[in-house]
Amino acid sequence: MRLTELETPALVLDRSKLDGNLEQMSAHIRGLGGTLRPHVKTAKSIDVVRRALRDTPGGITVSTLKEAEYFLAHGIQDITYAVGIAPAKFAHVFSLLRSGARLKVIADSVAAVEQLAQAARAAGVRVPVLIELDVDGHRSGVSPDSQLLLDLGQALTTTTGVMLAGVLTHAGESYNCNGADALARFAERERAGAVGAAQRLRAAGHECSIVSVGSTPTGTFTRDLSGVTEVRVGVYMFQDLVMAGIGVCGVEDIALSVLVSVIGHQSERGWIITDGGWTALSRDRGTQSQSVDQGYGLVCDVGGRVLADDLIVRSTNQEHGIVARRDAGPIDPQRFPVGTLLRVLPNHACATASEHACYHVVDGTAPEVVDRWERFSGW
Amino acid sequence: MRLTELETPALVLDRSKLDGNLEQMSAHIRGLGGTLRPHVKTAKSIDVVRRALRDTPGGITVSTLKEAEYFLAHGIQDITYAVGIAPAKFAHVFSLLRSGARLKVIADSVAAVEQLAQAARAAGVRVPVLIELDVDGHRSGVSPDSQLLLDLGQALTTTTGVMLAGVLTHAGESYNCNGADALARFAERERAGAVGAAQRLRAAGHECSIVSVGSTPTGTFTRDLSGVTEVRVGVYMFQDLVMAGIGVCGVEDIALSVLVSVIGHQSERGWIITDGGWTALSRDRGTQSQSVDQGYGLVCDVGGRVLADDLIVRSTNQEHGIVARRDAGPIDPQRFPVGTLLRVLPNHACATASEHACYHVVDGTAPEVVDRWERFSGW
Numbered sequence: 223m224r225l226t227e228l229e230t231p232a233l234v235l236d237r238s239k240l241d242g243n244l245e246q247m248s249a250h251i252r253g254l255g256g257t258l259r260p261h262v263k264t265a266k267s268i269d270v271v272r273r274a275l276r277d278t279p280g281g282i283t284v285s286t287l288k289e290a291e292y293f294l295a296h297g298i299q300d301i302t303y304a305v306g307i308a309p310a311k312f313a314h315v316f317s318l319l320r321s322g323a324r325l326k327v328i329a330d331s332v333a334a335v336e337q338l339a340q341a342a343r344a345a346g347v348r349v350p351v352l353i354e355l356d357v358d359g360h361r362s363g364v365s366p367d368s369q370l371l372l373d374l375g376q377a378l379t380t381t382t383g384v385m386l387a388g389v390l391t392h393a394g395e396s397y398n399c400n401g402a403d404a405l406a407r408f409a410e411r412e413r414a415g416a417v418g419a420a421q422r423l424r425a426a427g428h429e430c431s432i433v434s435v436g437s438t439p440t441g442t443f444t445r446d447l448s449g450v451t452e453v454r455v456g457v458y459m460f461q462d463l464v465m466a467g468i469g470v471c472g473v474e475d476i477a478l479s480v481l482v483s484v485i486g487h488q489s490e491r492g493w494i495i496t497d498g499g500w501t502a503l504s505r506d507r508g509t510q511s512q513s514v515d516q517g518y519g520l521v522c523d524v525g526g527r528v529l530a531d532d533l534i535v536r537s538t539n540q541e542h543g544i545v546a547r548r549d550a551g552p553i554d555p556q557r558f559p560v561g562t563l564l565r566v567l568p569n570h571a572c573a574t575a576s577e578h579a580c581y582h583v584v585d586g587t588a589p590e591v592v593d594r595w596e597r598f599s600g601w
Numbered sequence: 602m603r604l605t606e607l608e609t610p611a612l613v614l615d616r617s618k619l620d621g622n623l624e625q626m627s628a629h630i631r632g633l634g635g636t637l638r639p640h641v642k643t644a645k646s647i648d649v650v651r652r653a654l655r656d657t658p659g660g661i662t663v664s665t666l667k668e669a670e671y672f673l674a675h676g677i678q679d680i681t682y683a684v685g686i687a688p689a690k691f692a693h694v695f696s697l698l699r700s701g702a703r704l705k706v707i708a709d710s711v712a713a714v715e716q717l718a719q720a721a722r723a724a725g726v727r728v729p730v731l732i733e734l735d736v737d738g739h740r741s742g743v744s745p746d747s748q749l750l751l752d753l754g755q756a757l758t759t760t761t762g763v764m765l766a767g768v769l770t771h772a773g774e775s776y777n778c779n780g781a782d783a784l785a786r787f788a789e790r791e792r793a794g795a796v797g798a799a800q801r802l803r804a805a806g807h808e809c810s811i812v813s814v815g816s817t818p819t820g821t822f823t824r825d826l827s828g829v830t831e832v833r834v835g836v837y838m839f840q841d842l843v844m845a846g847i848g849v850c851g852v853e854d855i856a857l858s859v860l861v862s863v864i865g866h867q868s869e870r871g872w873i874i875t876d877g878g879w880t881a882l883s884r885d886r887g888t889q890s891q892s893v894d895q896g897y898g899l900v901c902d903v904g905g906r907v908l909a910d911d912l913i914v915r916s917t918n919q920e921h922g923i924v925a926r927r928d929a930g931p932i933d934p935q936r937f938p939v940g941t942l943l944r945v946l947p948n949h950a951c952a953t954a955s956e957h958a959c960y961h962v963v964d965g966t967a968p969e970v971v972d973r974w975e976r977f978s979g980w
């Protein structure tokens with residue numbers, strides 16, 4: 223099958239770019255003596271993740287228990303669920319543990335640990351817990367310098383039903399940095415916070431075997447992984463315009479795109495209308511606050527080459543994408559007749575991929591669809 | 602089952618609010634002597650749409666051919682596909698026609714009509730086509746006053762493989778109006794544009810049996826449907842914060858919400874962390890440009906009552922929602938311990954619903970989940 227035979231909109235994945243991105247990150251982390259624990263929330267596909275797990279011990283990070291269940295069914299047992307645990311998910315966690323998952327969860331409060339421990343005791347299981355750290359004010363987690371860290375260490379080592387597995391942090395504010403040096407400093411902040419927390423726990427007499435850090439920007443630019451036992455990265459597999467905007471990759475490294483059809487024009491306004499709306503691209507506007515705003519995505523030809531016209535998706539409705547020149551200049555509709563196929567590079571690969579049920583796999587600019595890889599969404 | 606037994610995040614639909622919204626729109630359009638052709642793109646569920654079709658002739662509007670296929674399989678044959686047709690979808694359209702769908706498509710260029718007619722002749726089918734009109738500069742369509750309208754009428758009546766079914770418009774810019782009077786004027790603009798186009802086609806000797814208008818804002822406030830044969834509305838079923846923001850409904854009419862769990866706190870920053878991220882709420886920020894910015898959603902208690910604290914979802918990551926007071930004031934974490942269930946009202950019901958595979962149906966503030974209705978996404 224060829225791209226020209228697909229019904230649009232459709233998600234396209236360039237396997238050669240994917241493999242290039244995987245190899246680059248893998249070589250970088252390996253070169254620093256580190257270990258990858260890929261985050262599967264971007265890909266949600268065993269076909270992609272199998273490629274990402276080459277040269278790794280085989281553990282993964284998940285953002286939902288559905289991911290844990292799916293990848294366990296595909297033989298992956300070593301799984302870290304990196305979203306704070308809540309009672310609504312206890313039954314699912316226990317069921318995964320009973321099914322053979324070596325599942326670890328995270329927590330950042332004594333109350334959450336106590337709730338979990340009580341339910342685990344009632345269920346007759348013991349749950350390994352990583353203490354979630356906050357190294358950059360991004361979201362969740364406890365400060366590496368806090369008394370709460372030690373309280374959590376104490377609670378996890380003395381309470382039946384749970385056990386201390388280590389510490390974990392995600393320097394999500396790295397997405398707001400730009401360039402190799404700034405991101406290398408951010409990576410060091412992430413590393414130092416996690417390693418410092420682990421040392422404090424050990425000094426208090428607790429075992430802290432896992433020291434887990436990661437984000438694609440910090441993973442890409444880290445220069446030192448001393449004391450870190452694993453690096454969690456996800457979006458690096460596909461890359462996207464947000465990552466390109468902060469220097470993590472080039473636009474030409476983006477492996478994911480959405481194939482759309484031209485369905486009309488509004489020539490006086492310089493618009494091309496396509497069938498790639500927000501259901502296909504997502505509503506993500508991650509480049510809005512960057513120096514180059516890519517609208518809802520950057521437009522390529524059907525072979526995945528960025529068009530010289532500098533076209534972006536300026537707005538979206540549910541099943542419509544309005545494409546225009548970035549400079550709002552005129553477009554000759556004859557160059558893009560109804561039926562023309564275009565490919566749109568995503569702002570945020572996780573969000574765009576999550577709108578689709580499969581990847582149509584291509585290799586470089588060749589028109590053939592060489593494979594179809596299923597993916598999933600939801601919980 | 603009760604809401605407290607669901608794994609979060611989960612989509613919740615209040616059946617009594619849904620029925621109230623359906624009855625209100627139905628009574629309004631009936632009172633004006635009009636006919637509803639509900640748009641099913643918001644609901645994508647036969648259970649919801651069966652309720653919406655009471656007191657109607659039974660025709661629907663769809664935004665994807667997957668919707669057409671699903672609703673045809675549930676016995677609905679009269680279907681208007683209200684997104685400009687492109688060659689990548691011809692085979693699917695023809696297959697639906699052969700399966701018994703009374704499918705109509707739309708077009709706004711002679712080139713699109715000629716492509717379609719050629720393929721239809723080769724396939725041995727005849728496709729009814731509505732001319733898409735642009736009454737407000739929103740997106741696609743031809744001007745009701747244009748020569749192109751008459752050219753399209755001529756092409757559709759003289760070309761084998763297609764036939765002129767009528768005219769269709771969607772006054773999408775009505776979403777940027779506010780209040781009953783402004784929206785009534787916008788509705789009249791939509792009506793007058795469509796009826797005027799139909800009259801011009803008829804004066805040129807063409808039959809124009811369908812005169813189709815619609816958007817939830819104009820449908821809600823229209824005062825005259827003279828010459829209009831059908832009104833297409835979709836989001837009115839659920840309503841949302843964008844609709845409330847322009848006076849189409851009250852916040853208390855919103856039937857859709859996302860059940861989330863509190864998973865942590867950052868007390869110094871006044872944050873509650875929940876498991877309702879953008880995969881659950883969508884990235885839609887439709888209220889950003891309105892007078893009241895609701896962030897990523899307005900927070901209710903588990904019974905669906907808006908909290909007096911005036912909490913909104915201030916930011917989202919993939920599986921995290923950060924909730925804070927609108928005035929950024931402090932929140933007592935003791936009032937929202939880990940595990941607390943909250944419900945988030947959506948900015949944009951279409952976008953939020955599209956992130957989920959089913960509705961958990963409740964009736965008012967009662968804690969029981971009284972039904973589970975499947976829904977779908979994709980193409």
